[in-house]
Amino acid sequence: MSSEAAATRPRVLSGITATGKLHIGNYIGALSVWAREQDRFENYFFIADLHALTIPENIQPDALRERVTEIVALYVACGLDVDKSVLFLQSRVPAHASLAWIFNCVTPIGWLERMTQYKSKSDRANPSAGLLTYPSLMAADILLYQPDFVPVGDDQRQHIELTRNIAQRFNSMFGEAFSIPEPMIRTSGARIMGLDDPNVKMSKSLAESRDGHAVGLLDPPNKIRKTIMRSVTDSGTEVRGDGLGAGVENLLVLHEALTDTTREDSLAEFEGKGYGVLKKALAEVVIEHVSAIQERYNEIRADRSYLDRILAEGAEKAANIADETARNAMRLTGLL
Template identity: 60%
Template sequence: MVPTQLSSKRKTVLSGVQPTGTLHIGNYIGALSVWVANQQSYRNLFMIANLHALTIPEAVKAESLRQKAREVAALYVACGIDPEQSVVFLQSDVPAHPYLAWILGCCIPLGWLERMTQYKSKASQADTVGSGLLNYPALQAADILAYRADFVPVGDDQNQHLEITRDVAQRFNHLFGEYFPLPETLNRSSGARIMGLDDPTVKMSKSLAEKHRNHAIMLLDKPNEIKRKIMSATTDSGSEVHIEDASPGVHNLLLLYETLSAQDRARVQAQFAGKGYGYLKKALVDVVVAVLQPIQSAYNDILADPQRLDDILQDGAAKANTIANKTLADVRRLVGV
């Protein structure tokens, strides 16, 4: 039943995304494109974390959440994630996640959870804090450990959560017997960290994109939107591009161009040194449009055949359940339930 590539010796990688907001060019460069490039090297599981999206229930709209989850899955496939090679699934389709989260949560001291900076930050903003927001790391640990993942590709902001996953795995192993391997951070070789177009001092983010229209280029943006956003991007009072000591805004534009055009730094330097910022921006518009066009085209093809997406998600859920249920059965036996 388990396909051959799933039982191979390749290292297991679990990636999760919350289906809130919309995927942007920073997600593509920083994460998606890297995953696609490394697809053969690992046994990849791509999870749409729709249970995590419930931690702030005031923001949840059922129909929108349902639709967003499918949209993200479709975009993943459109960006080149191959559902034959990798497992694409919805977190909510694998009941072992919350089950395992309960068991692991019992092994997590409150202090660990209260220390999480993401919790403190979100809790201070929310007017009502649900216990799910605090317990978030338990579910995340379950996500990762259910597949006994070797690697988790996370950004700096998620490092703390991965540490708690390791800590709880260790504590479980100590209490109930060595079972879980300790997952490690998967470093992205490219290291491209794309900043917001409207504010190059902060990382491009889904949440800011919802508040500031010109913050990020979304993967489904039309060419005229892409042009408007790039042309309005923050630069500085200088008049021409200097690669060496470019201001944050200009540096960000150059980085985008370099990454998306797959050219080396020397070539980019030769192309833009001494040119005006407007010239750089117009060139970048063309590159972005060219990169996104095939993705959007593939996305539309997928949407045109909803049955195909259903099949992909069903198939992904079946594969994920097979692995996660095995882990859950082992864990239940170890703790005696």
């Protein structure tokens, strides 16, 4: 895509943290949406490796490097086209860290302490300062690129609202520097729940620690089938549209998202049938999608120089935008 053509399209920016294994929820809620919408937008998608440092006890340097390589390969395997989307590693664009510091100084502590994810993770002994301030870094990640939209999961609404508040506060204090982005959340499949607990969002970290929680994008077919067949439903035995439990609802959402069908279609196919019928059908659909991703992934991983080139070229393109924004913020605050 030419730079002139891209400039006429709304810009989107999103990313995934370099922790845990990517799963079917990431694919449905993020990766598949990014890939499908590439032609509509000017696209910037990154791997958030700086965010992976917020819990220092969990840092394993070699594992982090491997996870970055795995994620960028999965980005491409899931359909992101480097001719249509800029793919880059957060830490290779220094403006992310420098603008995050400015935002740390602008953002009231109370705003950060109210963040749901901080509350859920700060019960550990001596939580890091990075765990408290990472929403400021997330705001920098977004606002550096002046995006029109931020494609995120439903659980990230609070972070986008904080980002908007930080942008408005900076603009009010120092002058207009940042546009105010809007969240872009898919209407179906925005919040895929755990297969072992349908009341908890499917999570990369839980997928690492709890067997049966999620289907990983690199899981073999036999493991995928086992995970889905053992997924939690409810005390009933048949799909009933007038009284769906959380587990059955989650399985139907997964099936609908992967087959591009509606709830009406689902009930026409599964209502009155046993949960086992739904699970078997879902397992086959998931295996079909994941197998295609894995075939492409294995081809990409075999060419490490290609992956290195993607990240090098992506960082250069991203920095062209990010550096200009950061310099303007520095000028407005008197740092330049």
